Amino acid sequence: MSKPKQKMYPRFRVMARIEHIILLTSFTVLAITGLPQKYATASFSQSMISFMGGISQVRVIHRYAAFLLVLGSVYHLFTIGFRWYVKGERMRILPELQDGRDIIDMLRYNLGLIQHHPKMPKFNFGEKIEYWAVIWGTAIMVITGFMLWNPIAITSYLPGQIIPAAKTAHGGEALLAVLSIVIWHFYNVLIKTRNFSMFTGNLPHDQMEEEHALELERLEAGGEPFPGLHLRAEKTRKRIYFFVTVGAGILIFVVLVWLFTFEETAITTLPAVTREVFVPLATAVP
Amino acid sequence: MKQFNRACRFALGTGGIWVLFLVLGGLLAFSSTQTYAAADSPDQVILGTSAENRAASLLLLSFQGPGTNSHPATDFACTSCHSDTTAVIEFPSGETISVQVDLTVLALSAHGNQSESPLACTDCHQTINDYQFPHTPLDSADLRAYQVAQAATCERCHQQTHITSHPGDDAAMPVTCTDCHGSHDVHTAEAWDSAEAVDRCVNCHVKEEVELNQADQLLPLIRSGLFTDEPNSDYCLACHSQPDRVKTFPNGDMVSLTIDKDAFHASVHGLNNSWQPLECNDCHQNHIFPHQPTETESARDFTIAMNSACQDCHVQFFDKAMDSVHGAALQDGNTDAAVCTDCHGAHDTPVPGVPRSAISHTCEKCHSTIFNEYAESVHGSALLEEDNPDVPTCIDCHGVHDIHDPTTAQARERSPELCAKCHADYELMTKYEISTNVFDSYVSDFHGTTVMLFQNEGSDVPPNTAVCYDCHGVHNIKSPSDPDAGIQQNLIETCRQCHPDAQPNFAGAWLSHYTPSLQNYPVIFLVDLFYKIVIPLTLGFFSLMVGTDIYRRVRMRLRKNKA
Numbered sequence: 001m002s003k004p005k006q007k008m009y010p011r012f013r014v015m016a017r018i019e020h021i022i023l024l025t026s027f028t029v030l031a032i033t034g035l036p037q038k039y040a041t042a043s044f045s046q047s048m049i050s051f052m053g054g055i056s057q058v059r060v061i062h063r064y065a066a067f068l069l070v071l072g073s074v075y076h077l078f079t080i081g082f083r084w085y086v087k088g089e090r091m092r093i094l095p096e097l098q099d100g101r102d103i104i105d106m107l108r109y110n111l112g113l114i115q116h117h118p119k120m121p122k123f124n125f126g127e128k129i130e131y132w133a134v135i136w137g138t139a140i141m142v143i144t145g146f147m148l149w150n151p152i153a154i155t156s157y158l159p160g161q162i163i164p165a166a167k168t169a170h171g172g173e174a175l176l177a178v179l180s181i182v183i184w185h186f187y188n189v190l191i192k193t194r195n196f197s198m199f200t201g202n203l204p205h206d207q208m209e210e211e212h213a214l215e216l217e218r219l220e221a222g223g224e225p226f227p228g229l230h231l232r233a234e235k236t237r238k239r240i241y242f243f244v245t246v247g248a249g250i251l252i253f254v255v256l257v258w259l260f261t262f263e264e265t266a267i268t269t270l271p272a273v274t275r276e277v278f279v280p281l282a283t284a285v286p
Numbered sequence: 287m288k289q290f291n292r293a294c295r296f297a298l299g300t301g302g303i304w305v306l307f308l309v310l311g312g313l314l315a316f317s318s319t320q321t322y323a324a325a326d327s328p329d330q331v332i333l334g335t336s337a338e339n340r341a342a343s344l345l346l347l348s349f350q351g352p353g354t355n356s357h358p359a360t361d362f363a364c365t366s367c368h369s370d371t372t373a374v375i376e377f378p379s380g381e382t383i384s385v386q387v388d389l390t391v392l393a394l395s396a397h398g399n400q401s402e403s404p405l406a407c408t409d410c411h412q413t414i415n416d417y418q419f420p421h422t423p424l425d426s427a428d429l430r431a432y433q434v435a436q437a438a439t440c441e442r443c444h445q446q447t448h449i450t451s452h453p454g455d456d457a458a459m460p461v462t463c464t465d466c467h468g469s470h471d472v473h474t475a476e477a478w479d480s481a482e483a484v485d486r487c488v489n490c491h492v493k494e495e496v497e498l499n500q501a502d503q504l505l506p507l508i509r510s511g512l513f514t515d516e517p518n519s520d521y522c523l524a525c526h527s528q529p530d531r532v533k534t535f536p537n538g539d540m541v542s543l544t545i546d547k548d549a550f551h552a553s554v555h556g557l558n559n560s561w562q563p564l565e566c567n568d569c570h571q572n573h574i575f576p577h578q579p580t581e582t583e584s585a586r587d588f589t590i591a592m593n594s595a596c597q598d599c600h601v602q603f604f605d606k607a608m609d610s611v612h613g614a615a616l617q618d619g620n621t622d623a624a625v626c627t628d629c630h631g632a633h634d635t636p637v638p639g640v641p642r643s644a645i646s647h648t649c650e651k652c653h654s655t656i657f658n659e660y661a662e663s664v665h666g667s668a669l670l671e672e673d674n675p676d677v678p679t680c681i682d683c684h685g686v687h688d689i690h691d692p693t694t695a696q697a698r699e700r701s702p703e704l705c706a707k708c709h710a711d712y713e714l715m716t717k718y719e720i721s722t723n724v725f726d727s728y729v730s731d732f733h734g735t736t737v738m739l740f741q742n743e744g745s746d747v748p749p750n751t752a753v754c755y756d757c758h759g760v761h762n763i764k765s766p767s768d769p770d771a772g773i774q775q776n777l778i779e780t781c782r783q784c785h786p787d788a789q790p791n792f793a794g795a796w797l798s799h800y801t802p803s804l805q806n807y808p809v810i811f812l813v814d815l816f817y818k819i820v821i822p823l824t825l826g827f828f829s830l831m832v833g834t835d836i837y838r839r840v841r842m843r844l845r846k847n848k849a
Binding site for chain 2: 037040041046049050054055056103106107109110111112126151152155156158159160161162163164165167168169172173175176179180183184187192263264265266267268269270275276277278279280281
């Protein structure tokens with residue numbers, strides 16, 4: 001049963017798609033290397049850790065993935081800056097009261113209480129929840145992860161208890177994030193429908209109609225996919241922003257590398273201890 | 287005629303005197319019998335019985351010496367004087383011999399009145415002139431000459447049944463039958479235990495240090511059953527229980543050959559225990575007398591060579607010990623390495639582990655400095671001062687025979703479980719009000735988690751995260767709250783062993799084996815509580831949305847299919 005080729009509507013620019021790939025990669029690696037550490041006594045975890053080359057290697061992989069996640073986060077901040085400063089775009093991801101109504105309407109529709117699917121904007125409530133959950137989660141994970149990575153630096157300023165508290169939060173947040181992705185994200189983009197707009201950048205008409213009816217109407221009415229202010233100074237701003245970004249990017253990268261490497265938390269190899277074990281008591285000669 | 291009459295008168299007259307003598311003699315004999323019959327001490331009862339038997343035996347035996355018939359009760363006469371007297375005979379040499387005979391011993395001897403071949407006194411002491419009463423003086427010049435002469439009477443009944451290497455009675459140093467077999471206390475060969483027999487040998491050859499002049503002839507005699515089929519411990523101990531016997535090895539090592547007989551029999555291998563008693567030659571298999579020279583250069587080499595003897599019975603422990611650090615060191619040529627007898631003792635092997643402190647004192651013999659640390663520890667002091675049954679001795683951590691190298695990565699990785707063996711045992715720990723949560727709390731901490739993962743991987747690299755003993759100490763473990771050496775006093779210093787840059791607050795990152803609660807570490811408790819609420823709520827919301835969505839889709843598809 002081949003469907004007629006549908007009209008595709010632009011949904012994500014390259015920047016967002018790169019961000020998604022960075023997030024996808026780092027998140028997956030972090031989850032695979034992190035959860036077995038959280039549930040280290042489970043035999044399945046131990047098999048996974050062994051498979052990945054042992055706990056020491058798993059921790060190294062986890063930290064590289066964390067670095068990638070932080071880089072991705074910085075990149076995301078830069079893209080936000082670009083859209084706000086250069087393009088003059090409105091942040092359509094911000095939650096609104098209408099999202100709450102959409103949730104209720106969606107529930108009523110699912111239960112058959114109303115006959116029409118709520119019409120939703122460019123980012124529907126589900127996507128907004130996911131986005132802000134990622135923002136919140138990444139912030140928590142980066143902060144607590146940094147604490148766990150550099151406990152000596154942290155406890156120079158904060159009480160010691162903060163470290164195990166960070167560990168608890170890191171584990172709890174990880175579990176929340178992974179289960180949310182599995183239940184919510186995977187259902188919405190892989191099971192309910194196959195939505196690959198994060199890779200292709202486009203979404204076909206019927207999915208647009210179901211999930212982003214308002215956006216579809218706006219695009220059909222000739223609206224721009226990514227409406228901005230079209231500032232006259234856009235080119236200048238673009239140039240300025242490029243240099244600022246490159247400069248700040250290099251600086252931030254250097255600072256990040258330093259942040260990730262400055263602390264020698266513990267000695268890496270045990271000091272060799274030698275002692276004479278054969279020290280016999282004096283015994284009488286016959 | 288007149289002469290005949292005189293002869294008759296003389297005969298009658300002297301005959302009257304003879305009759306008088308006979309009557310007096312009979313009365314004397316009767317009165318002495320009456321005396322014994324009236325007595326009630328056991329010895330004398332035996333004597334009374336023996337008198338009847340002996341009278342009968344005299345008739346059975348073929349010793350028909352003159353006067354026997356006229357002296358039917360010779361033994362009565364002999365024993366009446368020789369049983370209870372302090373009299374002695376003095377030889378011309380000045381030596382003396384008691385004339386007393388222990389009648390009880392005599393009665394129980396091979397020639398006693400209850401034996402198969404009872405003898406009367408005069409059966410042996412029958413040189414008539416000497417033993418008619420009153421006795422004539424002995425013609426022996428000294429005691430030895432008397433013993434030699436007297437022993438010759440044995441050969442009247444006994445052919446010499448065994449040839450010993452002993453010179454005969456004409457040699458310069460004669461050995462007589464009675465020297466070995468005894469005189470009045472003579473036993474049958476069957477009744478003789480070898481210990482007693484060997485004691486006789488020892489009397490001369492060990493105590494008097496008379497050298498064996500034909501030692502090579504002795505072994506076949508022993509093997510042919512002179513004393514015993516298998517030389518038993520008593521046989522060996524006859525010599526080896528003598529004091530001050532020392533063997534010198536080629537390298538000059540001197541080793542005492544004196545075995546404490548009582549200690550041996552009290553040992554696990556001795557007779558005073560219910561276990562399998564061992565004879566000397568069960569272990570010393572090539573040491574049948576006369577001994578061959580030992581092939582080992584030093585005393586230590588001898589000990590090591592002898593060690594394999596234990597294997598015959600204790601192969602299971604022996605193999606473990608050979609696989610241990612001690613066995614490995616020994617195989618590497620370290621002769622200091624402990625072998626079985628170094629710990630268990632050779633001849634005085636006690637029941638292992640009684641008292642428990644004996645275990646650690648055993649290890650102390652070679653590991654004295656470690657023992658001294660242990661003795662100061664919370665475990666060691668309880669063991670040594672209170673004989674506490676719960677604290678670990680050396681072997682509880684290190685193992686008994688299969689002692690493994692405690693410095694390997696594996697040993698480090700498994701060490702927390704070693705401590706947990708006791709410290710996670712609720713019944714054991716309640717007695718001392720120690721938390722049993724220490725292991726679980728350790729494993730849930732970063733350090734413990736890491737060590738458990740290293741252990742699971744069987745890593746050959748020792749984990750650099752702390753195990754129990756890194757903080758609490760190895761042999762010198764003190765109570766954490768010990769005012770002098772407890773780690774609570776200055777925890778950060780303990781942390782700094784591995785975290786040299788740690789600041790004072792850093793120590794607070796370690797939960798001191800507590801499980802977070804509102805009282806202890808509330809921040810962690812609250813964070814945990816937060817996620818315990820937020821995770822189900824969030825997932826519940828997602829599940830609600832997903833569930834209703836599936837419900838709608840299924841409903842719509844069904845409706846479409848119907849249409």
